[in-house]
Amino acid sequence: MIIIGEKINSTLKAIRPAIERYDTKAIQELAVRQAEAGASYIDVNAGMFFKDELDRLEWLVKTVQEVVDIPLSIDSPNPLAIERGLKANKNGKPVINSITDEKERFEAVLPMVLEYNASVIALCMDDTGMPETEQDRVSIARRMIEKLTKAGVAPQDIFIDPLIRPIGTGSHYGRVALETMRIVKTEYPDVHVTCGLSNISFGIPERKLMNKTFLVAAVAAGMDGAILDPLDTKLMTFLYAAEALMGKDDFCMEYLTKYREGKLDV
Amino acid sequence: MIIIGEKINSTLKAIRPAIERYDTKAIQELAVRQAEAGASYIDVNAGMFFKDELDRLEWLVKTVQEVVDIPLSIDSPNPLAIERGLKANKNGKPVINSITDEKERFEAVLPMVLEYNASVIALCMDDTGMPETEQDRVSIARRMIEKLTKAGVAPQDIFIDPLIRPIGTGSHYGRVALETMRIVKTEYPDVHVTCGLSNISFGIPERKLMNKTFLVAAVAAGMDGAILDPLDTKLMTFLYAAEALMGKDDFCMEYLTKYREGKLDV
Numbered sequence: 001m002i003i004i005g006e007k008i009n010s011t012l013k014a015i016r017p018a019i020e021r022y023d024t025k026a027i028q029e030l031a032v033r034q035a036e037a038g039a040s041y042i043d044v045n046a047g048m049f050f051k052d053e054l055d056r057l058e059w060l061v062k063t064v065q066e067v068v069d070i071p072l073s074i075d076s077p078n079p080l081a082i083e084r085g086l087k088a089n090k091n092g093k094p095v096i097n098s099i100t101d102e103k104e105r106f107e108a109v110l111p112m113v114l115e116y117n118a119s120v121i122a123l124c125m126d127d128t129g130m131p132e133t134e135q136d137r138v139s140i141a142r143r144m145i146e147k148l149t150k151a152g153v154a155p156q157d158i159f160i161d162p163l164i165r166p167i168g169t170g171s172h173y174g175r176v177a178l179e180t181m182r183i184v185k186t187e188y189p190d191v192h193v194t195c196g197l198s199n200i201s202f203g204i205p206e207r208k209l210m211n212k213t214f215l216v217a218a219v220a221a222g223m224d225g226a227i228l229d230p231l232d233t234k235l236m237t238f239l240y241a242a243e244a245l246m247g248k249d250d251f252c253m254e255y256l257t258k259y260r261e262g263k264l265d266v
Numbered sequence: 267m268i269i270i271g272e273k274i275n276s277t278l279k280a281i282r283p284a285i286e287r288y289d290t291k292a293i294q295e296l297a298v299r300q301a302e303a304g305a306s307y308i309d310v311n312a313g314m315f316f317k318d319e320l321d322r323l324e325w326l327v328k329t330v331q332e333v334v335d336i337p338l339s340i341d342s343p344n345p346l347a348i349e350r351g352l353k354a355n356k357n358g359k360p361v362i363n364s365i366t367d368e369k370e371r372f373e374a375v376l377p378m379v380l381e382y383n384a385s386v387i388a389l390c391m392d393d394t395g396m397p398e399t400e401q402d403r404v405s406i407a408r409r410m411i412e413k414l415t416k417a418g419v420a421p422q423d424i425f426i427d428p429l430i431r432p433i434g435t436g437s438h439y440g441r442v443a444l445e446t447m448r449i450v451k452t453e454y455p456d457v458h459v460t461c462g463l464s465n466i467s468f469g470i471p472e473r474k475l476m477n478k479t480f481l482v483a484a485v486a487a488g489m490d491g492a493i494l495d496p497l498d499t500k501l502m503t504f505l506y507a508a509e510a511l512m513g514k515d516d517f518c519m520e521y522l523t524k525y526r527e528g529k530l531d532v
Contacts (some may be wrong), residue, residue, distance in 0.1 A: 060401045118332040159458060167510060167513070167518060168518060171513040171515070171516055171517060171518065172513045173513075174511040174512055174513060175512055175513045177514075178486060185451070191379075200511070204510075204518055204521065204522070205525045205530070206507075206525060206530050206532050208532070209503065209504075209507050209530065210507055210510070210511065212330075212507075213482050213504060213507040213508055213511050216479050216483055216486075217482055217483060217485075217486040217508070217511060217512075218485065218487055219483075220444060220482075220483040221486065222314055237475065238475075238479060241472075241475050241476050241478075241479040241481070242475070242479055244433060244437075244440075244470075245433060245440040245466070245476065245479050245480055245483060246440055246441055246444075246483075247433070247438045247439075247440060247441045249437070251436055252433060252434060252436060252437065252470055255470065255472070256471070259471045259472060264364040264471070264472050264475065266472050266474070266475045
């Protein structure tokens with residue numbers, strides 16, 4: 001599983017003040033702890049600072065790469081902010097979070113994917129908005145994969161994100177997300193499938209229970225990248241179990257190792 | 267979800283003594299508690315008593331139906347024991363646990379399914395043994411469904427059980443079981459798909475963690491019957507979450523109700 005550590009994100013209330021006051025120590029500690037907990041990428045997002053997002057994102061990139069070697073996930077809806085992040089990046093091949101099939105955004109982000117030899121998270125939405133059914137999502141995914149690979153992006157550098165909508169707003173949204181993942185992963189085994197987990201539980205009680213449940217179902221559906229909090233030991237425990245269950249962990253070796261290390265938090 | 271309460275089973279060390287000493291009170295309490303916890307069927311099994319299984323199974327049937335009205339799951343590999351159980355049954359349409367595609371067993375059990383108008387759990391195995399791949403399992407499932415429906419059994423009276431082998435003995439067995447369920451449920455939407463959960467975790471540590479993980483993945487794969495312990499509140503909590511996630515719980519109403527009743531055990 002490719003884990004994109006989601007903690008350094010200005011939309012998270014607990015973290016935002018640290019970005020606000022340029023708290024190097026707090027940000028670096030979060031980066032190190034996520035890397036130690038198994039993150040493959042550290043996501044950095046300053047999107048809540050509308051006036052100076054670019055400066056703050058650049059600061060996040062520089063601050064994080066002073067203390068960790070793993071690559072970064074440069075996270076913004078704003079192509080200009082992404083560019084600033086990419087320019088500051090020195091930690092190897094980053095992932096751009098994210099592109100969509102909206103014409104303007106696609107055309108602004110694609111050149112950066114190519115110029116910086118980056119991977120890219122591709123959200124299943126286009127200029128008509130967020131699609132309702134799995135077939136509509138899969139169609140957008142197919143279109144983006146085709147356009148990206150035609151432009152020279154390798155399939156293994158693409159992460160398709162079906163876009164998770166809360167089951168509290170529509171009982172079918174869990175199934176839609178999982179089916180989209182399953183179909184995309186089946187059709188394009190080399191393309192990664194990812195998502196931000198926690199949106200699924202927005203507005204319902206016991207969110208962490210639902211997030212764990214969704215994580216397991218998503219791993220079973222073929223998700224091989226996850227934007228999550230690697231410091232959530234209970235969530236990570238279900239990740240280890242799901243990977244062992246799905247045969248992605250030969251002889252359950254990682255599961256058994258985590259058990260012996262006391263890292264199964266049940 | 268159709269829940270087959272698995273507690274009254276002579277293979278369970280904690281229960282066996284109660285069957286051994288004909289402890290009416292203990293058995294009836296287990297039956298009532300499982301029914302109250304949401305069981306759709308109460309499974310009764312005396313298979314560990316080789317010498318007098320038939321008498322003990324008959325006693326279990328009579329003892330249980332004195333205190334609960336829900337139907338029974340008559341559980342034995344021995345067709346003669348099944349028949350004794352069926353003869354004693356007064357709690358409405360029972361389920362026979364189980365038939366297989368082994369020639370002798372199939373021919374012995376099928377007439378009882380018809381005579382007693384029972385439902386039946388059909389295990390994916392035949393005279394060549396337990397199949398290794400999902401395709402082999404699906405082939406056996408198709409054959410049994412065809413033979414059973416041709417003989418007059420309604421599709422909704424059939425429960426296909428892919429047979430769960432422990433992931434500790436083969437990393438692929440989780441995926442094989444889940445894929446079998448998914449394919450069977452897709453091809454035969456009216457046929458139920460079920461399994462005994464706990465075999466998946468045999469021989470590995472933190473079995474309850476793995477059982478919960480498997481339950482979620484199985485619900486996502488289309489399992490709509492489960493042989494489990496309804497008194498395991500943590501397991502049931504993941505069942506409620508999985509059903510809400512998969513849109514089998516309109517507007518998350520049951521999930522929210524369980525939450526309000528304090529029955530989400532997180």
